[in-house]
Amino acid sequence: MMLCEECPTNPACHNCLHALRAGAAKKVVPARKVRVTLESGQTALAELRAISRTAIGLYCKQETLSAQVEVELAADFRIVGSAFQGIRDVPYYVLDIEKVLRREEVLERLLLDEFLQWHRRRDPLTDEWPLELRQPEDERHRMIKEELQKLSILRQVQSIYLYVMENGVVRPIGGQMIEEKMTEDLKRVAEEAVWSGSAVREQLVSADGKRMFELYASPLPDQTCGLALIDVTEAIAAERKRQQKEWELYKQVMGAVTQDKLILLTDQELHELTERGKQVASITITSAEDLASLRTECKKIMAPLAMPEKRSLQFLVAVNEAATNTLKHGSGGTVTIYICREERLLRVIVHDRGQGILLEELPNATLRQGYSSKHSLGVGFHVMLQFCYRLLVGTSSVGTKLVLEAIIP
Structure with missing residues (x-):
């Protein structure tokens, strides 16, 4: 995979997006100039060429981007994350977002989606509301309670901190200010709620980047505003842990069955797999005619590897089936071929442009012969499984990746 010469303005090329390994990725057209600060303190200019909810794509000739990097998109909008080279032999880097400081308009963290999933599964637990909210000190507190009830935000969370903004000043209702550095953010959101006359919701990150908060602001009479700051750090961590355990269970069961x-x-x-091999070819599949070119290229690559003729033919059939599926279940895809001498493997990665396969549908989509749905890998999947040394599957909202492996002498 390479960047095209017209990147990112060429609508037909998606290589810069595929490198992000994330869903709902978009090109930034025209590419936007940004300032990058490396872990060493050095700065460099780069181009923002692609964005997603979890990663961004940067083109940077001045410096090699690795480890922790901070990207300044605007004076009050910065992204911090881990960078690595996204495309071999090209100064195009992928930065996995770890922190978003002062979110403006284009990026959100994946953990926000995870929080929403967690948030929707729980019902209000009024018995666990803070004492100060159940027994308000005055009429203002009672009003704040009523407004927050309307928003249905008092959930089973780690901590809830309540505030009120009066005359442009934010003060806590009982207790201490959770983080002084958040005062300006609280005031900004409260003013937005007062100005719009409706409730406002926003996500905030602590100054050290270790805690995640949901902030709700509800306007009150006389240009005042009630705020609830909810610490959801542990809830999000628990949701991620649950999802990871579910993934590992599916992985173990499917591995045991096969x-x-x-x-x-x-x-x-998958990224680590590609790092261990040498890329020898990349073919784009957009029509049935491209399958013939793929078979020709595979034969040329396998010829000097001295693979037994029968095994070479079987592996070619498996690769052709995988590539054919990109046309049947999507709008085509890419086939990338690697040779890994150290592991004595020929590795072919087939990436379609479909919507991916839901985790709960993977067993049926891969192991149940004759199973058919928009998420199915097709009847040819059993041919792939039979004719390959190993078959590895990765799937997300940007498509499904099949990794077909054959042993080479």
Whole structure:
């Protein structure tokens, strides 16, 4: 995979987006100039070429981007994350977002989606409301309670901190200010709620980047505003842990059923696989005519590898089936071929442009012969499983990746 010469303005090329390994990725057209600060303190200019909810794509010729990097998109909008080279031999880097400081308009963290999933599954637990909210000190507190009840925000969370803004000053209702550095953010959101006359919701990150908050602001009479700041750090961590355990369970069961011939992959594991091999070809599949070119290229690559003729033919059939599926279940895709001498493996990665496969549908989509749905990998999947040394599957909202492996002498 390479960047095209017209990147990112060429609508037909998606390489800069595929490198992000994330859903709902978009090109930034025209590319936006940004300032990058490295871990060493050095700065460099780069181009923001692609964005998603969890990562951004940067083109930077001045410096090699790795480890912790801070990107300044605007005076009050910065992104902090871990960077790595997204496309081999090209100064195009992927930065996995870890912190968003003063979110403006284009990026949100994936953890916000995770929080929403968690948030929707729980009902209000009024018995666990703070004492100060259940027994208000005055009429203003009672009014704040009523407004917050309308928003249905008092959930089972780690901590809830209540505030009121009066005459442009934010003060806590009982207790201490959770973080002085958040005062300006609280005031800004409260003023927005007062100005709009409706409730406002926003996500905030603590100054050290270790805690995540949901902030709700509800306007009150006389240009005042009630605020609830909810610490959801542990809730999000618990949701991530649950999802990880669910993924590991599916992985273990499917591996056991197939004697470890079928393996589920995370995006990170897939990236590590490609790092261990040498890329020798990349073919774009957009029509049935491209399949013939793919078969020709595969034969040319396998010829000097001295693979037994029968095994070469079987592996070619498996690769052709995987590539054919990109046309049947999506709008095409890419086939990238790697040779890994150290592991004695020929590795072919087939990436379609479909909507991915839901985790709960993976067993049926891969192991149940004759199963058919928009998420199915098709009847040819059993051919792939039979004719490959191993078959690895990774799937997300930006498509499904099949990794077909064959042993080479």
